[in-house]
Amino acid sequence: MYIAMAERIKVLLIEDSAGDAFLVIHELKAGNFNPFWKRVHTADAFQDQLNSCEWDIIVADYYLPGFDAPKALEILKEKQLDIPFIVVSGVIGEQVAVEIMKSGAHDYLMKGNLTRLSEAVRREVREAQLRKQHQQAELTIKLQLTAIDAAIDGISIVKNDAYLYANPSFLRLFGYSYTEELIGKDWRVIYSPEDIIRFRQEVFPQLERHLAWQGEAIGKRKDGSSFVQGISLTLADDNLMICVCRDISELKKAQDIIAYNAFHDPLTNLANRELFLNRLTLAINKHRRNKNYQYAVLFLDLDRFKAINDSLGHCFGDQLLIDISKILKKHTRNVDLVARLGGDEFVVLLEEIRGTEYIVNIIERVFDNFQSPFQIEGHDIVVTLSIGIALGNKNYFEAADLLRDSDIAMYKAKQEAHNSYQFFDTNMHFQAQRQCSLEKDFRHALKNKEFVLHYQPIFDIAEYRLVGFEALVRWQHPMLGLIPPDEFIPLAEETGLVILLDCWVMMNACQQLALWRKRFPNFSDIKMSINLSPEDLRWNSLIKEIDNTLAYNNLEGDSIIFEITESILVKDVEKTINLLSQMTSRNIQISIDDFGAGYSSLNYLHRLPVDIIKIDRSFIQNIQGEKSNNEVVKTILSLCKRLNLTTIAEGIERPLQLQELKDMGCKLGQGHLFSKPMINRDIETKFLASSIKTKIV
Numbered sequence: 001m002y003i004a005m006a007e008r009i010k011v012l013l014i015e016d017s018a019g020d021a022f023l024v025i026h027e028l029k030a031g032n033f034n035p036f037w038k039r040v041h042t043a044d045a046f047q048d049q050l051n052s053c054e055w056d057i058i059v060a061d062y063y064l065p066g067f068d069a070p071k072a073l074e075i076l077k078e079k080q081l082d083i084p085f086i087v088v089s090g091v092i093g094e095q096v097a098v099e100i101m102k103s104g105a106h107d108y109l110m111k112g113n114l115t116r117l118s119e120a121v122r123r124e125v126r127e128a129q130l131r132k133q134h135q136q137a138e139l140t141i142k143l144q145l146t147a148i149d150a151a152i153d154g155i156s157i158v159k160n161d162a163y164l165y166a167n168p169s170f171l172r173l174f175g176y177s178y179t180e181e182l183i184g185k186d187w188r189v190i191y192s193p194e195d196i197i198r199f200r201q202e203v204f205p206q207l208e209r210h211l212a213w214q215g216e217a218i219g220k221r222k223d224g225s226s227f228v229q230g231i232s233l234t235l236a237d238d239n240l241m242i243c244v245c246r247d248i249s250e251l252k253k254a255q256d257i258i259a260y261n262a263f264h265d266p267l268t269n270l271a272n273r274e275l276f277l278n279r280l281t282l283a284i285n286k287h288r289r290n291k292n293y294q295y296a297v298l299f300l301d302l303d304r305f306k307a308i309n310d311s312l313g314h315c316f317g318d319q320l321l322i323d324i325s326k327i328l329k330k331h332t333r334n335v336d337l338v339a340r341l342g343g344d345e346f347v348v349l350l351e352e353i354r355g356t357e358y359i360v361n362i363i364e365r366v367f368d369n370f371q372s373p374f375q376i377e378g379h380d381i382v383v384t385l386s387i388g389i390a391l392g393n394k395n396y397f398e399a400a401d402l403l404r405d406s407d408i409a410m411y412k413a414k415q416e417a418h419n420s421y422q423f424f425d426t427n428m429h430f431q432a433q434r435q436c437s438l439e440k441d442f443r444h445a446l447k448n449k450e451f452v453l454h455y456q457p458i459f460d461i462a463e464y465r466l467v468g469f470e471a472l473v474r475w476q477h478p479m480l481g482l483i484p485p486d487e488f489i490p491l492a493e494e495t496g497l498v499i500l501l502d503c504w505v506m507m508n509a510c511q512q513l514a515l516w517r518k519r520f521p522n523f524s525d526i527k528m529s530i531n532l533s534p535e536d537l538r539w540n541s542l543i544k545e546i547d548n549t550l551a552y553n554n555l556e557g558d559s560i561i562f563e564i565t566e567s568i569l570v571k572d573v574e575k576t577i578n579l580l581s582q583m584t585s586r587n588i589q590i591s592i593d594d595f596g597a598g599y600s601s602l603n604y605l606h607r608l609p610v611d612i613i614k615i616d617r618s619f620i621q622n623i624q625g626e627k628s629n630n631e632v633v634k635t636i637l638s639l640c641k642r643l644n645l646t647t648i649a650e651g652i653e654r655p656l657q658l659q660e661l662k663d664m665g666c667k668l669g670q671g672h673l674f675s676k677p678m679i680n681r682d683i684e685t686k687f688l689a690s691s692i693k694t695k696i697v
């Protein structure tokens with residue numbers, strides 16, 4: 001037989017009779033209670049017990065001397081205690097019984113019949129517990145509602161597609177002043193039509209599957225304005241949805257700015273390298289999928305930008321870059337992408353192109369804008385541009401390769417002329433590779449004594465007499481063989497190493513000259529022509545170096561001639577005149593090399609301390625027999641005669657040219673017709689050892 005464990009219960013008895021109290025306890029025990037109990041019979045004692053213990057039930061006699069049940073109930077009410085209260089009384093009239101129930105007692109029983117007591121106690125205790133739980137739940141709900149009302153996030157409940165509840169933040173977020181404006185309205189009133197469709201097609205199916213969804217949407221305020229909101233939706237029931245949302249416009253803006261900055265150049269607002277490479281990668285892939293899709297990369301670089309920046313200031317340079325970015329934008333379409341890689345380097349990705357004419361068209365329109373000077377801060381500045389083009393083809397896999405090839409083509413364009421463009425071809429790639437390795441090797445070449453001098457004889461044309469040599473340097477590269485100076489002099493000039501190279505040339509050419517003068521007395525008055533770069537002329541210690549070299553070799557200044565190009569004369573006339581004067585005061589002769597080829601310094605030729613004019617090879621090669629072609633040479637010759645300058649014709653290849661030059665009165669000549677440049681031993685056997693006067697014509 002199963003005997004239920006006696007139920008523990010704390011009973012407070014209000015009873016003056018110990019015997020009656022015993023009966024009550026006895027009855028409870030019989031009803032399977034295990035009571036802990038106290039008996040009081042005064043109001044004070046009752047209060048004390050209420051304060052000291054949490055009672056489950058109070059069983060009270062109705063009348064006691066100086067105390068009674070209604071009084072006890074009053075005390076409970078005062079103390080706001082909800083403890084089940086059962087009256088057990090000897091005699092009690094119906095009237096009293098009703099009264100006592102009204103004042104809060106939960107039940108009453110006759111002392112003579114306590115059989116119902118346990119059942120009543122059990123019931124009342126349970127109900128009190130339920131009452132307590134209910135109160136607790138109500139309190140919790142009240143607190144939660146207060147919290148929801150106070151939340152910063154907007155919170156709403158939608159039932160059957162209509163707003164059932166919205167907290168103050170929700171109303172504020174969507175521009176409603178009071179609850180009634182929104183409650184009862186359809187949920188769609190606060191969304192854009194696009195979002196409503198998206199909710200139907202994407203969001204709600206997910207919400208139904210997972211009961212929750214988080215994302216973003218455009219919120220529509222009551223006044224029609226909109227904002228980006230972050231939303232979290234929860235499905236509480238089939239037709240009950242809880243929506244929590246907040247305005248994330250600022251956050252989005254900040255995110256957008258960060259994302260924009262990561263892919264744009266802050267100065268010009270153009271795309272940066274990162275974005276360009278991304279887009280170019282897409283283009284490469286697109287071309288690989290669809291051969292009809294053609295694209296090209298233009299690499300644009302300003303000529304002399306560093307000089308502009310240095311002389312006119314960075315603000316000026318910045319403004320120029322901004323103006324140029326606008327020109328590039330103007331001449332490209334929306335599908336194209338213009339980017340600035342940094343400095344004065346711009347790139348353009350041309351998409352969907354049809355043939356190269358289209359590209360040339362764009363380039364010519366861009367060059368048109370560079371015809372007239374840029375006007376910045378009251379300055380008129382002529383800017384020129386070099387452009388390299390790489391056409392997309394199936395051999396390209398990497399964006400960086402296209403960028404590299406367009407850069408190589410640009411470099412080539414820069415060497416040709418100002419405002420010119422070049423399409424990339426694979427030959428350029430090999431040239432660039434060669435250039436790159438030359439650059440690396442050049443530094444070691446001086447140390448490793450890899451340079452050699454060749455000498456080209458110079459003749460007096462009328463007398464067929466050898467008057468001197470021009471020293472021409474070559475690089476005996478251990479792997480690539482003999483490299484002509486045109487390939488490495490520009491590189492040496494760029495790196496500044498040309499100064500070291502030319503010092504070496506000067507020293508060796510002077511040593512050779514001194515040796516030949518001594519060994520071959522017939523030629524004791526021959527001179528050595530030595531080429532100088534513009535870089536050399538900018539070097540502060542040049543004169544000191546010349547003095548040392550001459551002294552070391554026991555040579556006078558009149559034994560050497562320096563050949564300088566016209567370009568240096570145009571740049572800084574005063575400084576150049578000063579430097580050249582220092583040379584001529586040492587009886588060193590100055591020769592203007594490649595005369596007529598580039599700039600024209602005819603205007604101030606008379607001001608310069610110059611002795612010799614070396615007419616550029618191109619004019620000499622134009623001498624074909626028809627006299628009319630010789631006008632330029634004639635003009636130069638007559639000008640030099642007037643200014644008392646000696647003339648040399650360089651690049652004489654054919655007897656006819658020599659004859660005509662002789663007829664025109666050109667004093668000196670040099671060229672393959674006399675001899676190619678050669679090493680010292682060959683010069684000795686061919687020209688010095690035999691004291692012949694070489695008869696050419």
Ligand code: C2E
Binds near residue numbers: 471472486498650670
């Ligand atoms: P450049 O001063 O105009 O030298 C004359 C160039 O014309 C030489 O080329 C020479 O070999 C070539 N030449 C001579 N006669 C003829 C001819 O009849 N027909 C043709 N087609 N060419 C002829 P190279 O030696 O290749 O030198 C090229 C340039 O390199 C020189 O032009 C000069 O500007 C520079 N260079 C050479 N050596 C030095 C040097 O030691 N220092 C510096 N700074 N530059 C040098």
Ligand code: CA
Binds near residue numbers: 470531563593
């Ligand atoms: Ca020369």
Ligand code: CA
Binds near residue numbers: 594616617
């Ligand atoms: Ca020359």
